[in-house]
Structures are given as C-alpha cells and as structure tokens.
Amino acid sequence: MANLKSSLNLRDKGAEYWERSPKWRRVALAIFFIAICYALPFLNNPLVNTPGSDFQSVLFYPVGMYVLMAIGLNIVVGKSGLLDLGYVAFFAIGAYTMAILGTKTSLNFWEILPIGVGLAMLSGVLLGTPTLRLRGDYLAIVTLGFGEIVRIFAVNTDAIGGSRGIAGIPTPPDVFNAKFTILDPKPYYWMLLTFTLLIIWMVRRMAARRPGRAWDAIRQDDDVAQLMGINTRKYKVWAFVLGAAVAGVGGVVYASQILSIVPDQFNLNISILILACVVFGGIGNVWGVILGAVLLAFTPERIRFLSQPRILVFGIALVVMMNLRPDGILPKKKREHFDPDWHTVEESGEGEIK
Amino acid sequence: MSENVLELKNITMKFGGVTALNEVNLVVKKGEILALIGPNGAGKTTVFNVITGVYKPTSGDVVFQGESIVGKKRFKITKLGIARTFQNIRLFGESSALENVVTGADVHSKTGVVGSIFGTPRSRREEKANLERALELLDFMGIKKRAGQLGKNLPYGDQRRLEIARALATNPKLLLLDEPAAGFNPAEKVALAETIKKIRDAGYTVLLIEHDMSLIMGVSDRVAVLDFGTKIADGSTTEVQNDPRVIEAYLGAPADAS
Ligand SMILES: Nc1ncnc2c1ncn2[C@@H]1O[C@H](COP(=O)(O)OP(=O)(O)OP(=O)(O)O)[C@@H](O)[C@H]1O
Numbered sequence: 001m002a003n004l005k006s007s008l009n010l011r012d013k014g015a016e017y018w019e020r021s022p023k024w025r026r027v028a029l030a031i032f033f034i035a036i037c038y039a040l041p042f043l044n045n046p047l048v049n050t051p052g053s054d055f056q057s058v059l060f061y062p063v064g065m066y067v068l069m070a071i072g073l074n075i076v077v078g079k080s081g082l083l084d085l086g087y088v089a090f091f092a093i094g095a096y097t098m099a100i101l102g103t104k105t106s107l108n109f110w111e112i113l114p115i116g117v118g119l120a121m122l123s124g125v126l127l128g129t130p131t132l133r134l135r136g137d138y139l140a141i142v143t144l145g146f147g148e149i150v151r152i153f154a155v156n157t158d159a160i161g162g163s164r165g166i167a168g169i170p171t172p173p174d175v176f177n178a179k180f181t182i183l184d185p186k187p188y189y190w191m192l193l194t195f196t197l198l199i200i201w202m203v204r205r206m207a208a209r210r211p212g213r214a215w216d217a218i219r220q221d222d223d224v225a226q227l228m229g230i231n232t233r234k235y236k237v238w239a240f241v242l243g244a245a246v247a248g249v250g251g252v253v254y255a256s257q258i259l260s261i262v263p264d265q266f267n268l269n270i271s272i273l274i275l276a277c278v279v280f281g282g283i284g285n286v287w288g289v290i291l292g293a294v295l296l297a298f299t300p301e302r303i304r305f306l307s308q309p310r311i312l313v314f315g316i317a318l319v320v321m322m323n324l325r326p327d328g329i330l331p332k333k334k335r336e337h338f339d340p341d342w343h344t345v346e347e348s349g350e351g352e353i354k
Numbered sequence: 355m356s357e358n359v360l361e362l363k364n365i366t367m368k369f370g371g372v373t374a375l376n377e378v379n380l381v382v383k384k385g386e387i388l389a390l391i392g393p394n395g396a397g398k399t400t401v402f403n404v405i406t407g408v409y410k411p412t413s414g415d416v417v418f419q420g421e422s423i424v425g426k427k428r429f430k431i432t433k434l435g436i437a438r439t440f441q442n443i444r445l446f447g448e449s450s451a452l453e454n455v456v457t458g459a460d461v462h463s464k465t466g467v468v469g470s471i472f473g474t475p476r477s478r479r480e481e482k483a484n485l486e487r488a489l490e491l492l493d494f495m496g497i498k499k500r501a502g503q504l505g506k507n508l509p510y511g512d513q514r515r516l517e518i519a520r521a522l523a524t525n526p527k528l529l530l531l532d533e534p535a536a537g538f539n540p541a542e543k544v545a546l547a548e549t550i551k552k553i554r555d556a557g558y559t560v561l562l563i564e565h566d567m568s569l570i571m572g573v574s575d576r577v578a579v580l581d582f583g584t585k586i587a588d589g590s591t592t593e594v595q596n597d598p599r600v601i602e603a604y605l606g607a608p609a610d611a612s
C-alpha cells in the first residue's frame with residue numbers, strides 16, 4: 001500500500017526527474033513548457049474548451065489573472081505565514097490607478113504600470129507597518145477590514161465614479177504587431193503570461209536566498225527567528241509589499257483589458273478565492289499554487305453549461321479534494337536531500353572554526 | 355586586565371507574584387567559560403531570556419561590551435554579538451540542517467530583498483560565504499553528513515549539536531548554551547565538553563547552563579550558582595564546590611534550619 005502510494009507520488013517523481021536532469025534538459029523542458037503556455041490560446045480541444053464563454057478570454061481572466069495573484073498571495077501566506085484576507089485591495093488599487101490616470105491624464109499603460117505597482121506597494125507598507133505586529137487571527141481580521149474599506153471608499157467617492165465606477169479606460173499601445181483591443185484577448189494573455197513568468201523567476205530567486213530563509217524561519221518560529229538576528233518586522237512588511245506589487249500588476253493589466261471597472265468587482269470573494277487557490281494547490285509551493293489557481297479558475301468556466309448548479313458542483317468537488325489531499329494538490333514538501341558526498345564525510349568533529 | 359564581555363547589574367525579574375531573579379549581579383569575562391548552575395527553577399533560563407531580550411527585566415541593567423542592551427530588540431542584540439541555544443530544542447524543523455545554520459550566518463549579510471532578487475555580485479558573494487561558513491560549522495560539530503536532512507528528522511543529539519552550530523554561525527562575542535548536554539550519555543558529554551573548550555579556544559566567550567557536575571568541573575573556568583532567583587556563589591570550581599551555601603542548596607536545608 002505504501003509502495004503503491006509512493007509510486008503514485010507524481011510530485012516527488014517529477015521533482016526527482018528535474019533534479020537528476022542535466023542542465024541542457026532542464027533548459028529544453030523549460031522552453032518547451034513556456035512555449036506551450038504561449039500557444040494555449042490556439043488550443044481547440046473539446047476537453048478543455050469552455051462552452052458558454054470564450055476560451056481565449058477565460059485564459060486571460062480568470063485563469064491567468066488568478067495564477068498571477070495566487071503567486072503573489074503565496075509570498076504572503078505561503079512563504080511568510082501571514083494570513084491576508086484583504087488581498088483584493090491591492091488588485092483594486094492597481095486597477096483604479098490605471099482607470100483614473102488612463103482616463104484623466106495622457107499617460108499610457110506602460111507609464112501607468114509602475115505608478116500602479118508603486119501605489120499598491122506603498123499601501124502595502126502603510127497597512128503592513130502598523131498591523132504586522134499582530135499575529136494570526138488578528139492580522140486576518142485587520143486585512144479583511146482593509147479589503148472592504150478600499151471597496152467601500154471607492155463606492156462612496158464620486159470623484160472616482162462612485163458605485164458606477166470608471167468607464168473608457170484606454171487599452172495599452174501596440175507592442176510590435178500585437179494590437180490590444182477589446183475584441184482580441186490573446187495579446188493580453190501573452191502580456192500577463194510574460195509578467196507571470198518574470199515574477200516566478202524573481203520569487204524563486206528570493207526563495208532560494210536570504211529572504212527565503214528569513215521567511216521560512218519566521219513562519220516556523222517567529223521568536224527564534226528574532227533571536228537568530230532576523231528583523232522579522234522588516235521581512236514581514238517586505239512579504240506584504242511584494243505580494244501587493246504582484247496584485248498591483250494584475251490590477252493595472254486587468255483594468256486596461258476590461259475597459260470599465262466598478263467597485264463591486266473587487267469584493268471579498270476575490271480575496272477568498274485567491275486564498276483558496278493557494279491552499280488548494282499547496283501552500284508555499286509555487287507550482288502547486290499555480291496548478292490550484294488554474295483548476296479553481298478554469299473548472300467553473302468549464303462546467304458553465306450546468307448553469308445554476310455549477311457552483312454547487314464546484315463546491316462539492318473542492319470539499320472532496322481537500323479531504324483527499326488536505327495539504328493541497330502539490331504541497332510543499334521538502335524532499336530530503338542526500339548528497340552522496342555527505343555520506344562519505346567522516347563524522348569526525350575535528351573541523352576547526354574561526 | 356581581563357575585559358568584561360557581559361555584566362548583569364542588580365537584575366530583578368518578576369512574573370506577577372513570582373520573583374524569578376532577585377538582584378542578580380553577574381560578570382562574564384572575555385574568553386572564559388562561565389557555568390551557571392542551580393537547582394530546577396532557580397532562574398537560569400530566565401537569565402538567558404533577560405540577556406537576549408526575550409524578557410525586559412523588572413529592574414536592573416544588562417551591559418554588553420560596555421553598552422546597555424536592556425530594551426533593545428532581540429534581533430539587534432543578536433547582531434551585537436549574543437547567540438543562544440534553547441533548553442527545549444527550537445530548530446527550524448522544516449528547514450534542512452544546512453539551512454538552519456545558514457539562517458544564522460545571514461545575520462551579518464548586507465544584502466536585502468532587492469539585492470537577492472537581482473542577484474547582485476554582493477548577494478552572490480555573501481550567499482557563497484554563508485554557505486561555506488555553515489558547512490564548516492556543521493563539520494566542526496561533527497554533523498556535516500546531516501546537512502541535507504530536515505531539522506526535525508535529525509537524531510536528538512544532533513539536533514542539540516545543530517543548535518550550537520546555528521548559534522555559532524551568527525559569530526557571537528558571547529555564546530549562551532542552555533543545557534546543551536541534556537539527555538546525552540557519558541561519552542557524548544565528554545565529547546561535548548571538548549567541543550565547548552574548542553569553542554572557547556577559538557576565541558568565543560561561553561556562558562553555560564548545565565546540571566551535570568562532572569561536565570561543569572571539567573570545562574568551566576568559573577562557576578556561578580543561582581538558587582531561588584538569588585546568586586549564592588560565584589568563583590572557581592573548587593571554591594564553589596566547597597561553599598556551604600551551595601552544598602545546602604543542592605542537598606537541601608540542614609535539619610536544624612527548618
Ligand atoms: N514566562 C514566565 N512566566 C511566569 N513564570 C516564569 C516564566 N518564566 C519563568 N518563570 C518562573 O521563573 C522561575 C525560574 O524559571 P527558569 O526557567 O529560569 O528556571 P531554570 O533555572 O532554568 O530551571 P530548569 O533547571 O528547570 O530549567 C520558575 O519558577 C518559573 O516558573
């Protein structure tokens with residue numbers, strides 16, 4: 001039984017295959033998968049198409065957008081262990097920055113993008129600095145409140161459209177031959193994919209280096225992390241700010257595609273759903289989180305033909321899954337690493353220190 | 355003149371009605387191994403908690419290398435050069451042994467989040483240096499072959515050794531060891547005593563909490579004794595061994611005093 005279980009453990013199998021692969025094969029595999037991702041809009045397979053909604057649009061939103069946001073939220077929840085229930089707020093700040101500056105100024109998408117990301121990060125600092133001293137449940141409540149405050153503020157502020165929101169948001173200027181229009185979601189999908197790949201690359205670098213170790217330490221034992229010389233406040237705020245930046249990117253891109261936004265799009269459901277992607281996929285493991293986001297975003301679209309009962313079916317599927325795999329589909333599990341060299345090292349205790 | 359690395363001045367620590375430490379004065383001199391002993395509940399671990407900033411003393415002052423560190427943040431105290439181990443092992447269990455030690459070595463790195471993302475030359479240099487230092491320390495503690503194993507999966511004794519390696523990685527001026535030999539067999543205790551002496555000989559100053567008398571007599575340069583939160587003796591091993599108050603504390607009050 002245990003044998004059968006371990007032979008079915010695709011995660012470890014995959015990870016092992018990857019680790020044993022020489023560099024050229026890793027590069028080839030990576031290029032292959034990235035190429036597939038870019039080619040996805042041309043995929044027309046009855047298994048994955050989405051009757052009831054346009055497949056290419058679904059790829060951009062919700063699938064691509066959820067993946068991006070789940071990766072961002074995973075920095076906060078998965079890496080540093082901070083429960084953020086108001087993540088949608090940073091998405092909203094990005095989207096509103098695009099909407100306001102796009103309609104009221106002559107700045108284009110590429111000029112607004114860094115501003116939107118910057119404002120999302122700034123709000124991350126402003127929210128994070130005072131609240132990150134709170135632990136667990138308290139932080140969850142405060143962030144939940146923040147998410148709602150941002151939405152309610154938008155509803156009640158006529159200068160930014162109140163509950164009617166903002167319409168007529170400009171599309172990004174052409175890039176090479178790709179024209180960004182409401183009619184063609186492909187270029188948006190490709191742009192989002194490019195940002196996502198870039199962010200994955202950055203996150204993986206951080207995770208393998210000092211910040212990753214600091215977050216690991218904080219998540220496991222905050223007190224000991226401090227006693228090992230880690231400025232835990234600083235690293236928590238950084239996790240928050242980086243998560244906010246990712247959501248900010250998502251918001252700006254989203255607003256430039258959808259052309260008009262209203263505050264109620266940025267409701268608590270989004271925060272919860274993105275969190276569900278992270279938990280469902282496997283907290284802390286970026287590939288699990290991506291898979292979780294793809295499944296959670298895609299499935300409701302795939303079964304849209306069920307109309308009313310579809311959310312119920314989706315919910316049942318979720319509950320069943322979480323019972324089968326309580327740690328998520330692809331949980332973060334560190335495989336123990338045995339370097340053959342380490343086995344041959346004599347346990348001498350004879351080393352010297354400086 | 356030997357220089358004082360650490361001075362506790364009239365430290366009192368109260369938890370509600372309990373006085374865990376009462377007007378304790380203690381000096382740790384540079385390059386020595388000072389043993390802190392006392393019966394269970396005497397306040398030894400509390401001394402460590404006060405030094406490392408886990409607790410703020412009710413009154414009194416902690417002076418480290420001529421500077422008061424009372425009220426300083428814990429991570430700053432570690433950066434200044436105090437590192438510790440824990441009586442009930444507190445490793446990062448989900449991280450590998452190597453990562454545990456590198457986390458300690460990270461203390462003095464200058465690279466922050468941005469530098470790590472972009473992989474600046476300094477970030478690469480520091481990552482490499484910290485990794486090498488960590489491997490060196492694992493080797494020193496005799497657990498290099500455990501490098502890739504998760505902290506929680508290490509055998510008990512190696513977990514204690516790993517805690518020492520992690521603390522050493524921060525390059526402390528003062529190393530605090532809280533019962534590092536707890537649960538060790540006699541042979542392991544002898545080996546650990548040798549290791550602690552080697553640590554001192556490498557230039558570190560060690561404050562050691564321990565219950566095992568033979569280990570204490572074997573390694574310490576000086577011994578301080580706590581009993582019910584009060585320091586009752588402080589001196590060379592022979593002085594302390596023959597001190598009537600120490601004998602009383604350990605063997606119980608003489609019949610006529612009760
Ligand atoms: N956080 C706390 N809250 C309340 N009381 C505490 C706290 N920490 C320590 N104490 C009390 O202070 C006294 C000293 O505890 P401490 O842990 O320092 O003893 P110790 O000398 O390390 O004992 P042991 O040899 O058992 O480890 C005990 O009576 C303990 O109950």
Ligand SMILES: [Mg+2]
Nearest residue numbers: 398399400441
């Ligand atoms: Mg103790």
